[in-house]
Amino acid sequence: MMxxxxxxxxxxxxxxxxxxxxxxxxxxxxxxxxxxxxxxLTFLMSFTNMSTSTGLTGFKVIGFKNYxxxxxxxxxxxxxxxxxxxxxxxxxxxxxxxxxxxxIFSTHISENAGKFVRxxxxxxxxxxxxxxxxxxxWFTAEAPYGVLTQFLSPFGVTSKNLLYTYPWIFIILIxxxxxxxxxxxxFTSAIKNIPPDYxxxxxxxxxxxxxxxxxxxxxxxxxxxLFVTTYxxxxxxxxxxxxxxxTDGGPGFYTTEVWALYxxxxxxxxxxxxxxxxxxxxxxxxxxxxxxxFSIIYLKVFNFKALISEPKIEV
Amino acid sequence: xxxxLENLSKHFGKVKAVDSLNLEIKEGEFLVLLGPSGxxxxxxxxxxxxxxxxxxxxxxxxxxxxxxxxxKDRGIGMVFQSYALYPHMNVFDNIAFxxxxxxxxxxxxxxxxxxxxxxxxxxEELLERRPGQLSGGQQQRVALARALVKGPSILLxxxxxxxxxxxxxxxMRAEIKHLQKQLGITTILVTHDQVEAxxxxxxxxxxxxxxxxxxxxxxxxxxxxxxxxxxxxxxSPPMNIxxxxxGRDEEGYYILIEESFKVRFPEELFQKLKEENLFLGxxxxxxxxxxxxxxxxxxxxxxxxxxxxxxxxxxIQVGNILLKSIVPQTLKVSSGDKIWINFDVNYCHFFDxxxxxxxx
Numbered sequence: 152m153m154x155x156x157x158x159x160x161x162x163x164x165x166x167x168x169x170x171x172x173x174x175x176x177x178x179x180x181x182x183x184x185x186x187x188x189x190x191x192l193t194f195l196m197s198f199t200n201m202s203t204s205t206g207l208t209g210f211k212v213i214g215f216k217n218y219x220x221x222x223x224x225x226x227x228x229x230x231x232x233x234x235x236x237x238x239x240x241x242x243x244x245x246x247x248x249x250x251x252x253x254x255i256f257s258t259h260i261s262e263n264a265g266k267f268v269r270x271x272x273x274x275x276x277x278x279x280x281x282x283x284x285x286x287x288x289w290f291t292a293e294a295p296y297g298v299l300t301q302f303l304s305p306f307g308v309t310s311k312n313l314l315y316t317y318p319w320i321f322i323i324l325i326x327x328x329x330x331x332x333x334x335x336x337x338f339t340s341a342i343k344n345i346p347p348d349y350x351x352x353x354x355x356x357x358x359x360x361x362x363x364x365x366x367x368x369x370x371x372x373x374x375x376x377l378f379v380t381t382y383x384x385x386x387x388x389x390x391x392x393x394x395x396x397x398t399d400g401g402p403g404f405y406t407t408e409v410w411a412l413y414x415x416x417x418x419x420x421x422x423x424x425x426x427x428x429x430x431x432x433x434x435x436x437x438x439x440x441x442x443x444x445f446s447i448i449y450l451k452v453f454n455f456k457a458l459i460s461e462p463k464i465e466v
Numbered sequence: 467x468x469x470x471l472e473n474l475s476k477h478f479g480k481v482k483a484v485d486s487l488n489l490e491i492k493e494g495e496f497l498v499l500l501g502p503s504g505x506x507x508x509x510x511x512x513x514x515x516x517x518x519x520x521x522x523x524x525x526x527x528x529x530x531x532x533x534x535x536x537x538k539d540r541g542i543g544m545v546f547q548s549y550a551l552y553p554h555m556n557v558f559d560n561i562a563f564x565x566x567x568x569x570x571x572x573x574x575x576x577x578x579x580x581x582x583x584x585x586x587x588x589x590e591e592l593l594e595r596r597p598g599q600l601s602g603g604q605q606q607r608v609a610l611a612r613a614l615v616k617g618p619s620i621l622l623x624x625x626x627x628x629x630x631x632x633x634x635x636x637x638m639r640a641e642i643k644h645l646q647k648q649l650g651i652t653t654i655l656v657t658h659d660q661v662e663a664x665x666x667x668x669x670x671x672x673x674x675x676x677x678x679x680x681x682x683x684x685x686x687x688x689x690x691x692x693x694x695x696x697x698x699x700x701x702s703p704p705m706n707i708x709x710x711x712x713g714r715d716e717e718g719y720y721i722l723i724e725e726s727f728k729v730r731f732p733e734e735l736f737q738k739l740k741e742e743n744l745f746l747g748x749x750x751x752x753x754x755x756x757x758x759x760x761x762x763x764x765x766x767x768x769x770x771x772x773x774x775x776x777x778x779x780x781x782i783q784v785g786n787i788l789l790k791s792i793v794p795q796t797l798k799v800s801s802g803d804k805i806w807i808n809f810d811v812n813y814c815h816f817f818d819x820x821x822x823x824x825x826x
């Protein structure tokens with residue numbers, strides 16, 4: 152007979168554990184003050200016309216007008232497309248794709264070489280954002296500053312500002328080089344945690360290295376892959392600092408403007424000087440909803456329930 | 467398939483995990499690699515499987531050197547201590563995995579899997595389950611089925627029983643032995659459990675420090691241990707082993723045990739024992755007990771009794787040493803009782819000061 156844990160075997164009287172509250176209090180307080188209250192305030196703000204001109208006192212509650220404006224704006228679709236392009240290209244090529252490749256590659260070469268490769272890929276992440284972005288703008292600039300055009304000139308590439316000529320390629324590279332290291336670390340530790348018996352069993356069963364990766368390693372790290380995919384989708388959705396620091400949404404009108412940057416521009420850095428807090432808040436709420444939708448889709452696609460199936464205890 | 471290991475060595479840095487091993491395993495034989503943890507037995511198995519590459523030496527399957535062959539080309543099946551069943555595949559796919567990799571047609575795979583499942587007595591209905599939903603014994607059968615499904619000519623078993631509970635271990639012990647005899651497949655089993663080794667193996671290779679200490683039938687290892695290590699390792703409870711010295715007084719020769727008490731043996735024995743210092747070993751079942759004093763019997767006292775059910779293990783204090791004796795449970799003695807013991811010369815083992823057996 153199979154019994155699940157907690158099926159009434161060995162029942163214990165329910166008692167409030169005050170220690171639990173004591174130790175959880177600091178964390179709960181931080182989360183409430185710095186997460187729940189801001190989220191709640193943002194949500195409330197999104198129903199107002201609060202801006203620099205209204206100040207913090209002269210604003211009016213305007214209901215869903217901000218949301219209607221988002222839906223009506225001619226730029227909404229463009230920015231949404233930009234956002235999806237940015238998020239899913241960076242995610243699949245780098246934050247999950249390159250991360251998986253690096254994790255598998257660096258665990259299949261010698262221990263020290265593997266460590267070296269992983270350390271190399273961590274450098275962009277530990278470089279301050281502004282320094283890193285500046286390096287890229289120089290790297291991609293036209294001659295005589297740009298290193299890249301000089302390397303490419305023997306191949307017939309004329310000197311030009313590459314960042315502005317191919318903005319998306321470089322936005323994705325710039326973010327991807329930073330983003331890959333997170334997944335790389337998670338996947339590496341997951342792969343190293345696979346008991347060697349599985350790999351040896353697969354070798355005896357006749358699997359080649361590629362088959363072992365495909366049929367044993369990848370299925371066994373499905374949970375970390377789901378985690379990294381979900382987590383990185385959300386963090387890419389809300390990230391904009393490297394775009395801000397390089398193209399700032401340009402060149403031209405909203406060429407590389409993503410949703411989070413759009414919200415930032417509206418709420419905090421408006422060209423006309425009148426920053427629209429209320430409208431920016433509505434944009435943020437929209438982003439949160441988008442994030443929730445993606446998370447739910449991932450949980451369905453990866454069959455989350457099966458991943459956390461309860462252990463069976465045999466009696 | 468006959469297996470021959472020739473000067474086989476595996477070094478990890480400075481550690482000689484396997485040290486110039488020479489061993490021949492006959493066609494159809496069930497050989498057990500036995501030894502304490504760290505003795506090199508699992509390394510030896512992984513070398514035979516091709517999962518490790520030898521530092522020196524050669525491995526022959528039949529007459530062919532297989533050193534350069536990868537595991538999949540060696541025609542082996544292997545069961546791991548953890549079973550290593552792929553948790554994301556159901557039982558059917560686990561067993562079918564080796565055949566799937568060989569790209570066999572679906573109906574052929576289906577037939578082979580069901581046949582082998584039946585052979586290892588795995589219920590048809592379990593084939594759809596995930597390994598995590600099976601009991602230890604069932605997982606073991608799946609692991610066996612996966613190892614056997616492609617018809618290997620050599621079966622390698624790495625501590626296959628150590629994750630099972632005591633009762634199930636007894637059942638699977640007999641069952642694996644039965645399967646092996648039925649198939650007649652050359653089999654190597656690695657274990658640290660001497661009972662497993664004694665009960666299952668045609669022959670046992672007892673290993674220590676990367677070397678084979680003794681190779682022989684269970685009977686040989688038990689009754690004629692060639693050195694102190696074998697004598698102390700095989701047998702439960704272990705053999706009584708004493709630091710001893712040969713002496714002579716007005717009554718004749720004697721052996722002084724642990725500077726504590728004298729045991730007298732027939733004169734002719736002493737003509738064969740050349741050295742003065744030696745080790746005397748005697749198994750607990752050969753230390754005989756008497757409740758009455760008599761000539762040549764050694765007086766002692768019951769230190770503690772350990773009833774084992776069918777028999778009783780006595781810890782006996784003689785002088786200032788303790789020794790063990792197994793007596794029928796009908797002999798009722800208790801702590802503190804005075805008793806007399808005797809060593810049967812026919813069952814005494816003698817080892818020189820290097821620990822090598824002295825032939826009598």
